[in-house]
Amino acid sequence: MLDRETQLKALMLKGLDGDARAWRVLLSDLAAHLRPFFKRRLFHGESDAEDLVQETLIAIHGKRATWDRGQPFTAWAFTIARHKLIDHLRRQGRRLTEPxxxxxxxxxxxxxxxxxxxxxxxxxxxxxxxxxxxxxxxxxxxxxxxxxxxxxxxxxxxxxxxxxxxxxxxxxxxxxxxxxxxxxxxx
The missing domain is CATH 1.10.10.10 (Winged helix-like DNA-binding domain superfamily/Winged helix DNA-binding domain)
Known part of the structure; x- marks a missing residue:
């Protein structure tokens, strides 16, 4: 069985090469991984998590040409997600800290x-x-x-x-x- 990085990277590569179905599957799969990522890090507000999922997917779509095909895809995608989360917390005046x-x-x-x-x-x-x-x-x-x-x-x-x-x-x-x-x- 392929690990998630391999699966998501393959979908990203196909999507970049014009495969619309692969792109839709990639965004759907990413959304499923991003939801718990954001929910674990937000103090309250599942609606905020869903908003952040959508913002992140839009950013990934908009920045897809900047991804280096030789690099891990998930690290790139979750860097974007982390930045969206940090921006969200800053707007609320909160600092994210984890033990x-x-x-x-x-x-x-x-x-x-x-x-x-x-x-x-x-x-x-x-x-x-x-x-x-x-x-x-x-x-x-x-x-x-x-x-x-x-x-x-x-x-x-x-x-x-x-x-x-x-x-x-x-x-x-x-x-x-x-x-x-x-x-x-x-x-």
Whole structure:
């Protein structure tokens, strides 16, 4: 079975080549993935989610010629969706924040958000020293136990827990209030 990226990219390519049926199927499939994407991120208002789905589909249609055929389609499409969501929240005077402890959810297998989420997570974690970044990746992304990750990186279990806690504190301080240059601690 093909994954969603492969299916959606194939539909996009056919649509760009003039296949109207493929284009309709692509927009319909995207709408089905965008609805839960927006609903999970909005405070209240399913009608807002539906409006954002439509705005995103219109933007994808209007910007389709800018997509690089050699790049992942879903990362491009969900970047547009994220921008629509951010614009919507700004109009309402709200900031979107999600706890960093749930970072593993950002890169769940086989979602249409994979490419963009992985890139965003890598960018966020890049402010940490390599050793802390690797420890967080192993525990929160790969799903290793704290003991396995601690052993792999030369930490005691207690030191690994402290390091992860400090890393999240650093990341939260850096991204929760929009400041730049949070300090690095290696435990």
């Amino acid at each position: 960093l402890d749930d970072a593993a959810e950002l890169i769940a297998d086989h979602t249409v958000e994979d490419g963009a989420a992985r890139r965003d997570l890598s960018r966020v974690l890049s402010i940490l020293p390599a050793r802390q970044r690797a420890l967080i990746h192993d525990v929160k992304v790969q799903g290793l136990s704290m003991a396995e990750a601690a052993e792999r990186h030369g930490y005691s279990v207690a030191a690994a827990k402290v390091s992860i806690h400090r890393s999240f504190k650093t990341l939260t301080g850096r991204f929760a209030d929009g400041t730049k240059g949070a300090g690095h601690e290696d435990g």
